[in-house]
Amino acid sequence: MAEPTRAAFRGDIEGLRAVAVGTVVLCHAGLAVFAGGYVGVDVFFVISGFLISGLLVGELERKGRITLSAFYGRRAKRLLPMAAIVLAFVAVVSAIMFSPLRRDQVSGDIVASALSVVNWRFASQAIDYFASTQDASPLRHFWSLAVEEQFYLVWPSLLLAITWRRRRAGKSVRPVVWGALTIIAVGSFVYGVHLTDRVASVAYFSTLTRAWELAVGGLLALLLTGRGAAMVRRIPRAAAYAVGAAGLLAIAIATVTYSEATPFPGTAALLPVLGTAAVIAAGYAAPLPVLDVAPMRFVGKISYSWYLWHWPLLVFATAEWGPLTGAQGLAVLAFSLVPTIAGHHLVEERFHHSPALAARPARALRLGAVCIAVAVVGGVLLSTTAPSVRTAAASEVAGAAALTKGPEVQQTADKLRPNPRDADGDQPQMYDGCFVGHEGLDSPACVYGDKRSRRTVVLFGDSHAMMWGPAMDVAAKRRGWRLVTLAKQGCTIAMTPIYNGPLGREYDECDTWRERTLRRIVRKEKPRLIVTDSVSRYEYMDGDKRYGPFSPESVRALSEGTARTLRRLRGTGAPVVVMANGPTAPTNVPACVSDALHELEKCAFPKAGSVEGPPINKIAAGRVAGVAVIDPLPVLCPGEKCPAVIGDVLVYRDNNHITATYSRTLGPWLSRRLPPLRK
Structure with a gap:
């Protein structure tokens, strides 16, 4: 031609x-x-x-x-x-x-x-x-x-x-x-x-x-x-x-x-x-x-x-x-x-x-x-040519310790940790190999805290559970616990089928991983305490039909499915702690902070209405005896607003996951709120 x-x-x-x-x-x-x-x-x-x-x-x-x-x-x-x-x-x-x-x-x-x-x-x-x-x-x-x-x-x-x-x-x-x-x-x-x-x-x-x-x-x-x-x-x-x-x-x-x-x-x-x-x-x-x-x-x-x-x-x-x-x-x-x-x-x-x-x-x-x-x-x-932000050394920041001074939003900062440009990489060390990807079906050993201790504590859930990993690691070392972290990308703890956006289909791998992980917790780890977290915005699937996040069908399925999982976990005899859902910012927080280092008030957002959808974790916990709830809002939104920066530490790595740096500074706070281990 x-x-x-x-x-x-x-x-x-x-x-x-x-x-x-x-x-x-x-x-x-x-x-x-x-x-x-x-x-x-x-x-x-x-x-x-x-x-x-x-x-x-x-x-x-x-x-x-x-x-x-x-x-x-x-x-x-x-x-x-x-x-x-x-x-x-x-x-x-x-x-x-x-x-x-x-x-x-x-x-x-x-x-x-x-x-x-x-x-x-x-x-x-x-x-x-x-x-x-x-x-x-x-x-x-x-x-x-x-x-x-x-x-x-x-x-x-x-x-x-x-x-x-x-x-x-x-x-x-x-x-x-x-x-x-x-x-x-x-x-x-x-x-x-x-x-x-x-x-x-x-x-x-x-x-x-x-x-x-x-x-x-x-x-x-x-x-x-x-x-x-x-x-x-x-x-x-x-x-x-x-x-x-x-x-x-x-x-x-x-x-x-x-x-x-x-x-x-x-x-x-x-x-x-x-x-x-x-x-x-x-x-x-x-x-x-x-x-x-x-x-x-x-x-x-x-x-x-x-x-x-x-x-x-x-x-x-x-x-x-x-x-x-x-x-x-x-x-x-x-x-x-x-x-x-x-x-x-x-x-x-x-x-x-x-x-x-x-x-x-x-x-x-x-x-x-x-x-x-x-x-x-x-x-x-x-x-x-973009304006740069100086990175503070770990010894120069207070993080959650600054909350003792009051709930006022930090207005300005000369240096931050992590640098907003590095926020996406400020992940818990557990991410390296222990945060199971979309197609993974099993978690490796993933032992932290006091690795020689015979008192095992399990952290179980999705990325929101994993973001508490640094705080749990600090608490485990303070209290002499062996910490096992078991988390999977985009996978709810609720025993119910869900849709996965990146995969574009029902998330079968989540169901398989969850079941295998629950068996591991019960049969192998024999924990004395279990801490879990999972976001509420998953989409329930009934056959080929997909229900949007926070729809009545999704809320009901996730609440019932989470309660079933909590009952399985309580079957170990260990106390179970559920982290209540945290806030979601209306914008990407690191991006906002990178442009407003001396006007940090612009990046804070109202506490009221900041938690997306119904509190599924709390709802499910209320249906299962022996399950306690820890609400993170007091340390994420100490006043009427949720600050983007606390004690010169960037709080969020996107719009809803806290940075590993801020999580570590929450270790003492979380340690005081975790119950004693069962004998």
Whole structure:
């Protein structure tokens, strides 16, 4: 298939780009009816696979080779200047609007976006339990561009490698390309289904789970430029219209019926991918008139620029005004057309159709290198120019000991421990190997405190139990206890099935780990005291039906399930202590503190209403005899407000987990409140 010319131009594919970008931007604007609009990205993938594979195979057949410099030069001048401008814009606005901590996060996103690896960065964050509390990145949408850039980088060289022998022998390369694309499509699809079933959040961003969508486009290009072309051309116009309309309908159905709760990509991606393939194939015989009209072609033409601009503006608007209504989201989308259209005409088109760059691919490649370098430097500067906070030594901070001076909120600090920029890493030492990940089923030994003692105390639960680990370690050493910490990521102590967001499915591993851990506590550890904690915002699952956090169904299931677990624990004969649920800040506390070191009052939040949802731990404890409750609010919210900093110690590592540093300073307080051990 030849390089596109005006004669070869397909207006219906330009219009299909309009469908793709339209579903994406309306989904991002928060319109509920377009909740599944993220499938527009899948439409883009199929179109890219179709066009790029057609170009490359056509060049191979005409010339017997692919001129890589020309290919990469075309991609560079077409895509990188506009992307570099958006990345620079994000760096500048982030420097003005965001806290130093959030600037650090966006800085990493800019560099990864410029290097076309940001999808892997987001995939790694997707399985980080704590990363889910971060504000949305203004570059989250660049993940799909990274997937396409990786496709552009790998596919031409792979084509040259797999067709080398047949080209030398003067044979057709198509059988080999058909075979390679089929293997890629099948392998990637099967892997995508598997990974979506296991860890949907990682599957969503992975190039390996999306490659089949690009391969489907490639197979379609082979069909429509080979022997199958004549067969497709013979399809009656009415039948072609029907197939194309069915393809559009498939995309529409996915858009309005899918949501963020849909396991994706997995098998669900078949609907928009095959729908897109149907539209493209049918359009070869008879393009759908609705797609090949001027307004649709115009939106399709500016789709790349609009895709780049709309999301950062939505994120910045949200940062300034709070969550946007549907009307506000639409207003931001309308405004985003200003830089979109200007950028398309002044940057995208100018570089794309530059005669000088077309004649000298090396110049286009140098232009691309400069664009990447500028974006990387901008990302680095965003972080390095942010105001810094000095880190206090452990001997210089008081932490919870400062509460003896009164409940007043600390107003200012010259130095902090931990540094807000390091808060995410201020975790209990027990995290190293003893905080079981999503797919883990067993806990290792995990012994702390006085390891030689015969008096065992168990700390059991989720990340909120683990955050009390440093305080429990201090208490155990003071009282001569052997401390065993047993905790799992995102796993409630309640004996009830729950949904796991990062995995995108029912959390079976939690049920297995909990049961094995309860047996270990009863049969092996034989503790003299058990301390437990678990948050209340888990989502109960009844079969395939999922109930939201704090819904009546979830509250009832979690309360009853927690009570069942507490009865099992009381069966050991040991006293059981439940930590009451602590407060949740309305924002990321370290980010706020990093920007308000001398106005810490801004980062404090009201105590009233700070505990999310019904107090499930207290409710369950009240149903089981012999279970005591310790309320942490007096040491987290000593007055009417919950301070972000107490005694020069940063209290929270995000918006609800306390730092290991502050937890350690609570050791004496917790030790005084724990009951005596049973004989």
